[in-house]
Every structure is written in C-alpha cells, then in structure tokens.
Amino acid sequence: MSQYPRCFQGQPVIVGSGLAGLMTALSLAPEPTVLLSLGPLGEYTSSALAQGGMAASIAEDDSPARHLDDTVAAGNGLVDVPPARRILEAAPAIVRRLSDLGVRFDREGEAQFALGLEAAHSRRRIVHAAGDGTGREIVRALVEAIHRTPSIVVFEGAEARRLLVENGRVAGVMIALPSGPLVIPTSRVVLATGGIGGLFQESTNPRTSIGQGLALAAQAGAILSNLEFIQFHPTALDTPARPMRLISEAVRGEGAVLIDETGERFLKHLPRAELGPRDEVARGVWSHRIGGHSIFLDARAKLGATFPQRFPEIARTCLLAGIDPARVPIPVRPAVHYHMGGIAVDGLGRTSLPGLWACGEVACTGLHGANRLASNSLTEAAVCASWVAEDVGNSEHGIHGRLTDHALPVMPAASNATPIRPILSRWLGLVRDRSGLGRAVSALLPLAIRRGPSTGPAQVALMMAVSALRREESRGAHFRSDFPSAHATASPSTMSLQDAMATASESPHETVHLAESA
Numbered sequence: 001m002s003q004y005p006r007c008f009q010g011q012p013v014i015v016g017s018g019l020a021g022l023m024t025a026l027s028l029a030p031e032p033t034v035l036l037s038l039g040p041l042g043e044y045t046s047s048a049l050a051q052g053g054m055a056a057s058i059a060e061d062d063s064p065a066r067h068l069d070d071t072v073a074a075g076n077g078l079v080d081v082p083p084a085r086r087i088l089e090a091a092p093a094i095v096r097r098l099s100d101l102g103v104r105f106d107r108e109g110e111a112q113f114a115l116g117l118e119a120a121h122s123r124r125r126i127v128h129a130a131g132d133g134t135g136r137e138i139v140r141a142l143v144e145a146i147h148r149t150p151s152i153v154v155f156e157g158a159e160a161r162r163l164l165v166e167n168g169r170v171a172g173v174m175i176a177l178p179s180g181p182l183v184i185p186t187s188r189v190v191l192a193t194g195g196i197g198g199l200f201q202e203s204t205n206p207r208t209s210i211g212q213g214l215a216l217a218a219q220a221g222a223i224l225s226n227l228e229f230i231q232f233h234p235t236a237l238d239t240p241a242r243p244m245r246l247i248s249e250a251v252r253g254e255g256a257v258l259i260d261e262t263g264e265r266f267l268k269h270l271p272r273a274e275l276g277p278r279d280e281v282a283r284g285v286w287s288h289r290i291g292g293h294s295i296f297l298d299a300r301a302k303l304g305a306t307f308p309q310r311f312p313e314i315a316r317t318c319l320l321a322g323i324d325p326a327r328v329p330i331p332v333r334p335a336v337h338y339h340m341g342g343i344a345v346d347g348l349g350r351t352s353l354p355g356l357w358a359c360g361e362v363a364c365t366g367l368h369g370a371n372r373l374a375s376n377s378l379t380e381a382a383v384c385a386s387w388v389a390e391d392v393g394n395s396e397h398g399i400h401g402r403l404t405d406h407a408l409p410v411m412p413a414a415s416n417a418t419p420i421r422p423i424l425s426r427w428l429g430l431v432r433d434r435s436g437l438g439r440a441v442s443a444l445l446p447l448a449i450r451r452g453p454s455t456g457p458a459q460v461a462l463m464m465a466v467s468a469l470r471r472e473e474s475r476g477a478h479f480r481s482d483f484p485s486a487h488a489t490a491s492p493s494t495m496s497l498q499d500a501m502a503t504a505s506e507s508p509h510e511t512v513h514l515a516e517s518a
Helices: 019-028 064-074 081-089 091-100 134-147 212-220 249-253 278-290 304-310 312-320 376-394 421-427 434-449 455-470 497-506
Strands: 013-015 033-037 152-156 159-166 169-177 180-185 189-191 230-237 257-260 295-298 330-339 342-344 356-358
Touching (some): 013 019, 013 212, 019 134, 019 376, 081 091, 081 376, 091 376, 134 376, 159 212, 212 342, 212 356, 212 455, 230 249, 230 278, 278 295, 278 330, 356 376, 421 434, 421 455, 434 455, 434 497, 455 497
Parallel strands (some): 013 033, 013 189, 189 356
Antiparallel strands (some): 169 180, 230 330, 257 295, 295 330
C-alpha cells in the first residue's frame, strides 16, 4: 500500500460524481475537497441519464404544501413528513441556484420556467432542461463549475474500496486509482454513489451502479433503511440495449397512452390511467405482459410530428433503434429505475457512523417512502447535498486516531455483480413471495460470506432480500403476492449487514444451487 499523501489529510472526500456529489463539492468551496469519480467526471451516473426533470412548487397555483400532499400520497404511508416538508420547501430555491450555476432550464419567455406534468402530481411543477435532457444539462453545468473551482481536486477513474474505521468513527478511505492504491486519512467522507440498478439484468441505471455506497457503509457498520423498496419504471424502451433507455413519464404527461398489440388501452380502468402512481402502472404493465401481450407507448395522437421537438433525446434514441415515435407506437417494458431505500440519514445527511455522510440516491432521507413521486429525486439530491456540505464544513477538521501502513487492511478487489443479476432479477422483481425471496437469500448468502469480487454486491443484495422477506405486506413498490394487503400501520425498516447475515444464516430456506438462479 502506498504512503498516503499529507496534502489531502483531513480534507472532505466525496465519493461519486452525479448531481449529489458535484453539488456537495461546489457547496464546500472554497474549502479544499477531494472528489472521486468512477469514470470521467460526471459520466457513469444516473444523474446524467435523467430525463424527467426536477419537481418544485414554482407555479402560482402551487405550493410546497400541495407538493408534500402528492409526495405523501405516492409514498404509501412511509414518507417521513418533517424532513420531506423541509426538502420540498427548499426546492424552488435550489432550482434557482442551479440556474445561477449555469443550468439552462427550459423557459416560457425569459422570466418563467416551463413546467411539465408527470404521474401522481396534481399540478404542473416539473422543471426541465433541453426538453428531456435535464440530467445531462445539469451535469454539464456543474462539471464546468467544478473545473472553475481550484479548491476541488478531482480523481477520475477512482473507486473507493473501503472505509477505515477507528474508535467507532470514520478515519480514512482506501481508493483504487489507475496509477495505484491511495489512502486518505480523514474523518469526513460523503457517499454520493447512486443506486442499485446494476444489480439487475434490466435497468435504466448504468451497469456500474451496483450499490457500492451501500456496501461501503454497511461494511463499516452503518445502518441502512427501506432496502426492499425498489422502483420499476413502467416504460423502459424494450430493445436489447443495456442499460435500458428510459421513455420519460413526461411523455405520458403530455398525453401518450399505453396500449397492447391489439390497440387496447389496458390501463384505462385505473383512477388516473397511465398517470397513476408509478408502482401501480408498472405492475399493470407487467401483469399484461406476462399474460402474453406486447406493450407499447402510443404518442401519435397527442404529440405526433412534434415529438422530436418536445423530446429530442428520446426521439434520437428511438430512431437509432429503428422506431419513429411520431409514426409508430414505442415498445416498452418495466425496468429497475430507482431505489427508495439507502443509508439511513438525519436531516443533515449524517449517517449512524460518525464521520460519514450520504446524499442522493444512496441515502434514505424519508422523502420517498414506499414509492418515489416522479422527479423528486434530482430535487432531493441537490437540496440535501447543500445541507450535507454545510454540516461537513462545520464539523471538526482533521482525523481521529492514527493510520499507519502496518495497520491498513488489504485493498479489496474491484466489485463484480455478474453472479448477482440473475438472482435478483428472478426473485426480487415487481411481484415477490416468501418462496422466491427465500431462494434469493439462500443463493446470495454463500456469495456474501465468500471473499472475492462479488462479496460487496452480494451483501447489498442479501440485505435487500432479507428486508423484502421481513415486510409481510404489500406497500408501494414492494408487492408480495402472498401478502397482497397493506397493514393498517407500517413503519420504515432498518437493516445492518450483521443483522442480515445472522437472519440469512438462521433461516431454514432450502438450499439453492447458484446455477438454478441463472
């Protein structure tokens, strides 16, 4: 292991270069800060792929209270109202701050933001940029701002492999760089590593989003929450490309409808049809699909020839796949899209492990509950990143304890999620039951115990499966066919790695050969 450089000792280290990581780094300036990016700055992130936009109560007929009502309704009884209210009240200001940082949001005239409508929102409150290129535009502007900020040192191609803990708090981070290993002694680490879609075969997330932040936190002893709640987007483009490209909910917000191969609008029985809560729409599409039907999103009547102007990125993606959405329906299917669960944090982004903060998709703030309201995620990431930065900046500088080369553990291997994908895809999908979840636990436990490239992904997947097994009800994005009703009362779930391993080891699930999960 190489000697750690003294120039970075005690500095905040931010792991992840999506919206949450970039915003945290910028908000910490001018304090010297280290930012780790898995790929080129801003790439390999879900933020850059985001199409829908940012939800904020900017319109005159809207308010944070209305936004909160919609969020609570979508969250199916598990939204933590006080932090959710605080985040949503800060949403309009964070949109304006991003605009000041150079994000070119779409506008009506020069003064007003153009606002879109998405599922389960009672008002038009979705702020877009470049039509359906919101995430790409936000990341572009923030990356440029990072390059203009001399206090931020960026390591590209950098992967945090392990958090070092001494006396019950973070003491450093082990990093794999293209040039070799690096250890930074610090008691201030921020995880902004994104989600878990790469643990599944079919997802709109980058294949590199395999729960790295969850694994780092769990292995260091932090508490995680609501891991069973995985949102499937109902309209991913149904082609062989992986990751799957998203057909934004905004397309349905502008009038596109879901049909099958016969032209039947099969979700018209739902109270809001295609604009119902995302979990209900996704399960409706899944159910119709396994019944032998092909599913399409039909934008011809409402958008027609205007589709390329309104949704240029989606139109370009469809045309590359040989589909003209102005002339033919778009083939779609559900795919893993967002994780409502994550590292449990308080209102300042602090985790249960002193010296460790988290923000963005990797964190569980209580905003999303059991089912995320569309376009609340980018808002949450930007708002909470600014609060995390303020708290990190006000925290005690330096390191606690002393790291020596002799005390350092071996650098873990790079993570490989390949063995995990078939297990989760088969048994932790849109509809679950005790038998399938038990099989998942049995298949994952040997991988989680064994030391190797799949250990971290397997441990994250095991915690998710155990959490899903424990929640014996159907709520939001978690649907159990053997427990189809919701409990009258429900509470968030919490999980530690030790707890999951103990539960899995004690459970009398039948042995499952790993080949059976393929």
